[in-house]
Amino acid sequence: MHIDVSKMITSLNQRIAKLTARNRSGRPFRRFLSSLAALGAVSLNSSGCAEADNDGYDAELKGGREEERTFSKESALLLESIKEKGVRNEKVLRALASVPRHRFVDESFKQNSYDDNPLPIGQGQTISQPFIVAYMTDALNLQGDERVLEIGTGSGYQAAVLSRLVKDVYSIEIIPELAARAKTALTACGIDNVHQKVGDGYKGWSEEAPFDAVIVTAAPPTIPDKLIEQLKIGGILVVPVGENGEVQWLLKLVKNADGSVSKQTLIPVRFVPMIPAASDRK
Numbered sequence: 001m002h003i004d005v006s007k008m009i010t011s012l013n014q015r016i017a018k019l020t021a022r023n024r025s026g027r028p029f030r031r032f033l034s035s036l037a038a039l040g041a042v043s044l045n046s047s048g049c050a051e052a053d054n055d056g057y058d059a060e061l062k063g064g065r066e067e068e069r070t071f072s073k074e075s076a077l078l079l080e081s082i083k084e085k086g087v088r089n090e091k092v093l094r095a096l097a098s099v100p101r102h103r104f105v106d107e108s109f110k111q112n113s114y115d116d117n118p119l120p121i122g123q124g125q126t127i128s129q130p131f132i133v134a135y136m137t138d139a140l141n142l143q144g145d146e147r148v149l150e151i152g153t154g155s156g157y158q159a160a161v162l163s164r165l166v167k168d169v170y171s172i173e174i175i176p177e178l179a180a181r182a183k184t185a186l187t188a189c190g191i192d193n194v195h196q197k198v199g200d201g202y203k204g205w206s207e208e209a210p211f212d213a214v215i216v217t218a219a220p221p222t223i224p225d226k227l228i229e230q231l232k233i234g235g236i237l238v239v240p241v242g243e244n245g246e247v248q249w250l251l252k253l254v255k256n257a258d259g260s261v262s263k264q265t266l267i268p269v270r271f272v273p274m275i276p277a278a279s280d281r282k
């Protein structure tokens with residue numbers, strides 16, 4: 001997604017003011033914490049993500065634990081805001097609660113990990129806004145035993161969230177450096193059901209097809225044919241479609257038994273454009 005820095009800072013400040021006010025009044029936050037506890041949400045303290053292994057390991061580990069504590073409060077507030085914005089699927093919320101987003105963002109943006117904003121991850125790309133991650137995940141109607149294809153691994157965060165909800169995630173990234181960094185973050189979180197490939201998402205992953213669901217996290221100008229082809233009958237494809245710089249719409253497609261697709265237009269979104277494969281560039 002695109003970043004408008006001045007807008008982002010204004011919205012950050014507004015959000016901080018709102019959260020501070022809410023924290024002071026205490027009630028909604030406590031109510032949300034108890035509802036999360038009722039859900040059995042996994043706390044970030046038990047996320048299982050390894051700390052960097054180096055000479056200052058003890059200090060680092062201690063700092064890491066403090067950090068997880070700080071972030072677990074911020075994560076709870078973020079989940080509350082996602083719920084307020086309309087995603088109420090408990091399984092999806094629990095999956096988000098169990099993935100430490102700060103492990104997937106650049107060090108320099110760590111403090112903003114639990115703001116409901118996209119953040120830069122290098123190479124001109126971004127980690128998606130948490131609400132959008134929750135919304136798209138919810139739209140896939142996952143039951144637990146699916147094999148899901150993701151286009152645009154990026155930071156690996158969306159793949160990590162999906163990994164908590166399905167059997168296997170197959171994720172394709174066109175920029176090798178991002179794929180490598182995502183792999184490190186996913187491994188550090190002990191996630192072993194995300195299978196990665198560096199390549200062109202327009203082609204899908206024919207060796208592993210068909211998929212129960214496909215999620216595209218960069219915007220193509222039109223729906224890529226191959227991704228519909230690689231979808232099972234009854235499968236769902238969620239994709240933001242639109243030209244770069246124009247409004248993109250999040251579409252949900254269901255593949256019918258006769259091979260046709262039913263299309264539903266969900267919400268307007270702003271994603272980074274899907275990069276055409278080198279061979280297709282003009």
Ligand code: SAH
Pocket residue numbers: 001125126127128151152153154155156157158159172173174175178199200201202217218272273274275276277
């Ligand atoms: N799902 C990611 C969001 C990343 S942004 C996350 O959770 O962080 C979109 C990603 O799509 C970028 O990393 C970009 O490099 C990748 N991308 C763009 N065009 C692509 C293509 N044709 N094939 C595969 N990945 C692509």
